[in-house]
Amino acid sequence: MKEKEVIQGFSNNLNARNRKGVIWHIIFQASTLVGIVALIALMLNIVNSAFGYVAYEARVDPDTFTVDGVPLEEQNKEQLLTLLQSELSRGAYNKLNNEEPFEERSRENVFQLIVERIIRPKVVAVWDLWPSLTQVDEIRATVAQDFPTAELDFVSWLTYDFVTRPQTSEALTAGVRTAILGSLWTIFFTILLAFPVGVGAAIYLEEYASDNWFNRIIQTNINNLAGVPSIVYGILGLAIFVRTLEPLTSGEIFGLVDPTTANGRTVLSAGLTLGLLVLPIIIINAQEAIRAVPRSLRNASFGVGATKWQTVWSHVLPNAMPGILTGTILAVSRAIGETAPLVVVGASTAISFDPESPFSKFTTLPIQIYQWTARPQAEFQSLAAASILVLLVLLLSLNASAVLLRNRFSRRF
Amino acid sequence: MAELTDKKTSTISLRRKPRWGESIIQGLLFLSGFLSIFITIGIVYELGKEALLFFQMPEVDLLSTITSTEWKPHVNKFGIWPLLTSTLLTSTIAMSIAIPLGMSVAIYLSEYASPKVRNTLKPVLEVLAGIPTIVYGYFALTFMTPLLRQIFGNDTVQIYNTASAGLVMGILILPLITSMTEDSLSAVPRSLREAAYGMGATKLEVAVQIVVPAALSGIAAAIIVGISRAIGETMIVAVAAGAGPNFTLNPFIGAETITGHIVRISGGDLSYDSIDYNSIFALGLFLFLVTLTLNIISQAIVRRFREVYE
Amino acid sequence: MTTNNNPEPTYVIETQDLEIYYGTFKAVTDVNMKVEQNKITAIIGPSGCGKSTLLRAFNRMNELYAGTSIKGKITFNGQDIYAKEVDPVEVRYRIGMVFQKPNPFPKSIYENIAWTARIHGYKGNMDELVENSLQQAALWDEVKDKLHQSGLSLSGGQQQRLCIARAISIKPEVILMDEPASALDPIATLKIEELMQELKKNYTIVIVTHNMQQAARASDYTAMMMLSGEGERSGTMIEFNETKTIFTRPADKRTEDYVTGRFG
Ligand SMILES: Nc1ncnc2c1ncn2[C@@H]1O[C@H](COP(=O)(O)OP(=O)(O)O)[C@@H](O)[C@H]1O
Numbered sequence A: 001m002k003e004k005e006v007i008q009g010f011s012n013n014l015n016a017r018n019r020k021g022v023i024w025h026i027i028f029q030a031s032t033l034v035g036i037v038a039l040i041a042l043m044l045n046i047v048n049s050a051f052g053y054v055a056y057e058a059r060v061d062p063d064t065f066t067v068d069g070v071p072l073e074e075q076n077k078e079q080l081l082t083l084l085q086s087e088l089s090r091g092a093y094n095k096l097n098n099e100e101p102f103e104e105r106s107r108e109n110v111f112q113l114i115v116e117r118i119i120r121p122k123v124v125a126v127w128d129l130w131p132s133l134t135q136v137d138e139i140r141a142t143v144a145q146d147f148p149t150a151e152l153d154f155v156s157w158l159t160y161d162f163v164t165r166p167q168t169s170e171a172l173t174a175g176v177r178t179a180i181l182g183s184l185w186t187i188f189f190t191i192l193l194a195f196p197v198g199v200g201a202a203i204y205l206e207e208y209a210s211d212n213w214f215n216r217i218i219q220t221n222i223n224n225l226a227g228v229p230s231i232v233y234g235i236l237g238l239a240i241f242v243r244t245l246e247p248l249t250s251g252e253i254f255g256l257v258d259p260t261t262a263n264g265r266t267v268l269s270a271g272l273t274l275g276l277l278v279l280p281i282i283i284i285n286a287q288e289a290i291r292a293v294p295r296s297l298r299n300a301s302f303g304v305g306a307t308k309w310q311t312v313w314s315h316v317l318p319n320a321m322p323g324i325l326t327g328t329i330l331a332v333s334r335a336i337g338e339t340a341p342l343v344v345v346g347a348s349t350a351i352s353f354d355p356e357s358p359f360s361k362f363t364t365l366p367i368q369i370y371q372w373t374a375r376p377q378a379e380f381q382s383l384a385a386a387s388i389l390v391l392l393v394l395l396l397s398l399n400a401s402a403v404l405l406r407n408r409f410s411r412r413f
Numbered sequence B: 001m002a003e004l005t006d007k008k009t010s011t012i013s014l015r016r017k018p019r020w021g022e023s024i025i026q027g028l029l030f031l032s033g034f035l036s037i038f039i040t041i042g043i044v045y046e047l048g049k050e051a052l053l054f055f056q057m058p059e060v061d062l063l064s065t066i067t068s069t070e071w072k073p074h075v076n077k078f079g080i081w082p083l084l085t086s087t088l089l090t091s092t093i094a095m096s097i098a099i100p101l102g103m104s105v106a107i108y109l110s111e112y113a114s115p116k117v118r119n120t121l122k123p124v125l126e127v128l129a130g131i132p133t134i135v136y137g138y139f140a141l142t143f144m145t146p147l148l149r150q151i152f153g154n155d156t157v158q159i160y161n162t163a164s165a166g167l168v169m170g171i172l173i174l175p176l177i178t179s180m181t182e183d184s185l186s187a188v189p190r191s192l193r194e195a196a197y198g199m200g201a202t203k204l205e206v207a208v209q210i211v212v213p214a215a216l217s218g219i220a221a222a223i224i225v226g227i228s229r230a231i232g233e234t235m236i237v238a239v240a241a242g243a244g245p246n247f248t249l250n251p252f253i254g255a256e257t258i259t260g261h262i263v264r265i266s267g268g269d270l271s272y273d274s275i276d277y278n279s280i281f282a283l284g285l286f287l288f289l290v291t292l293t294l295n296i297i298s299q300a301i302v303r304r305f306r307e308v309y310e
Numbered sequence C: 001m002t003t004n005n006n007p008e009p010t011y012v013i014e015t016q017d018l019e020i021y022y023g024t025f026k027a028v029t030d031v032n033m034k035v036e037q038n039k040i041t042a043i044i045g046p047s048g049c050g051k052s053t054l055l056r057a058f059n060r061m062n063e064l065y066a067g068t069s070i071k072g073k074i075t076f077n078g079q080d081i082y083a084k085e086v087d088p089v090e091v092r093y094r095i096g097m098v099f100q101k102p103n104p105f106p107k108s109i110y111e112n113i114a115w116t117a118r119i120h121g122y123k124g125n126m127d128e129l130v131e132n133s134l135q136q137a138a139l140w141d142e143v144k145d146k147l148h149q150s151g152l153s154l155s156g157g158q159q160q161r162l163c164i165a166r167a168i169s170i171k172p173e174v175i176l177m178d179e180p181a182s183a184l185d186p187i188a189t190l191k192i193e194e195l196m197q198e199l200k201k202n203y204t205i206v207i208v209t210h211n212m213q214q215a216a217r218a219s220d221y222t223a224m225m226m227l228s229g230e231g232e233r234s235g236t237m238i239e240f241n242e243t244k245t246i247f248t249r250p251a252d253k254r255t256e257d258y259v260t261g262r263f264g
């Protein structure tokens, strides 16, 4: 391009400007990359801990149980049962029998019990996935030198057994069934409270509320509640559900007090607390869904003489429902991942039995992750990583269903 | 025939009939809406009541709470400063990551990225935003802390430290800032961009000197919400920032934040009406008031912003 | 700079067999026109025939919409502005634009001009430049006491003149105007038209208008565009001539119908 003659002090500085443009373009792009890299690092870090070599020693040497030259691993169910009976106290043996009669248990199950209860392997060293893949020889050498009696195995901390076993204090035999069931119980009560109330409030605000100062306060208040730190809800839950409403939340007024529960720190309290927490989110999402239903549909209904509620119930709600459900699922995923309020409400640190009523003590998946993360031993970090994977899979499937719902119904209007 | 005449002679009533069903339902819906007010009242009342009890305890006095630099419940020292400084420290570190990165990403997405790139990147940010904070806590402790220790040396960086928690919190808040900022950037009318391009501005000049200033109030709102989120964030600091109040501005040593302290205290066996029990209500009330104020400011800014462009 | 009655006219912008596409949709086809220096060239035609599209092609504003492309050639002072090495920013520096809807920056009146000058490296006396530009845009007297108020606080007509002031502050050679008065009231429109007559002493102006009177009154040359063919939706230039010819003895029947208001 021909040079524009320099008029009255304009300098042709385009090269410098373009250079600046390129530099900043790169900076903006790099920032975006940082976000993606962070996500990848987060995932890899979890996967890295969830698999790898473990060196463990038996507290009781299995060789001592060799009968007539038949090693433990090859003994049949009867032999194993005899062993179990002789090594366990009668109380413990009977308790196991009560949980599931031995006649009905498989040989594998009994063998598992012997490993858990009698041999009791103890983790002595843990390696992450990366060193386990790249430094196998060094790992073998270390184990041979430092823990000559230890077994070295490549394990996946995330297994089917891990998901279905109750919590125990032994890393190798711990599982998250208790926590998963606790999460499900909790979420059930969360939904029970937050869904009807949330949708009701959204209908009120969108369809009934006139634009006066009072309804504006309700709306503003809901927006503000959505921004209150979750731990504050925990404190509120502690004061209201655990303490003030203890007769209700501990099941006392129903005569259903869980003998192991001292107070209102129950599944019910936890669920209701999370219910309050997600209520504003559900309301806001539902309002948006209701607002997306076209005016013309309401007019058509009113035009044939329907009442307000008939219009809402037969036309507005059915059409808004996919949106409401999507919003609810997203709110529920938030609740499933919450940790802090439940710690304050009083999640139990170690329970190995499944919750079986609203008045049971509770733990949840995130609480379990928190407790394992806070343990100094590496094997518990691996357990935490495995449970994070369980949690993320759970959340991912929830979110995927929300996205499916949204896409399925989004082309309605 | 008879029916017809009947209808003619009897006056058709257009008067309002009482519809009990409708009224009951409307009442229930109103109660649902009103519950949210009740939650707020509940928070203020319950937290206020116990916080008041806290300050009425013989061991506590308001003056030393706001002046003392020691929070040691076992020797009855309740100075808020150590909890406050570490909360400020983690929040500052988080925001110094989240603001520049979040704004850069938002500018990239709204001004530079092609629709295809935008549509792939936004879900990534949504995923980042949907990950539970305890997972970020795990990430801080098992990834960020070892990384910091490797860079700055094990002697400088303690296992628990506010830097690690703050940095990871920055990543947590990044998607929030990005999506709010991007919303306000894309709300800037196209005509404004065209005006600038028409004057021969470069893409950078349009983005940074025209679009960003026009979206400034939305961006300010995003930043304020981000700060409020950082102050209230709990699990990352509970896991990675350290247990035990510590009056320090050194980001490499452990120091407990307000939220971290609440979690640690209530994780143990809390007996009702103990000074610990009451103290978490006082701290909770403080958190509530601070974050509420920030959120109200941010919403007021957003409302003003809307009025300009709609 | 040359003035009227130059026997050898200089052409600032020329197009050759120009076609403009939005993706695969050919919005404009077969445009051959020359824009003479220090003249006002009007582009008229029914709505949707590609007037704005053509105008935006002159300073590469179309590129801001995804998927646009051109075939053929547009030259500015003889140079192909779509050549690979040409920077669109540079093109827009020399060929300024005023838009259909006034779009001042949400900055002060002063800053609207100062920012524009500043990004192009203006080092001179800014107050002077602002005053000059506003004066040329016939806005100075109305705003000289409130230079630091927001540009958005002005009336629509004033805003549009501010946009013109902003455009001329960087001394482009050509000013493109896309229906600059269509959003304004008659009095403000008149002011803009008078302003254009002033401006053409120093600038070359291309203006899109759907207002026949405006074109007839204000322009020297007129390009008539229309959708070509039957099922075809591409706009094309069916006639290009001196304005008085177009409005008194048009060569094309469709032009005559259009300018006399028989359709459009
Ligand atoms: N950004 C765009 N993307 C796709 N098609 C467009 C775009 N802008 C205009 N068009 C199409 O190009 C044709 C010409 O439009 P335009 O140039 O705005 O006409 P005019 O200004 O003469 O009314 C129309 O069919 C219009 O729909």
Ligand SMILES: [Mg+2]
Pocket (backbone or CB within 6 Å): C051, C052, C053
């Ligand atoms: Mg047009």
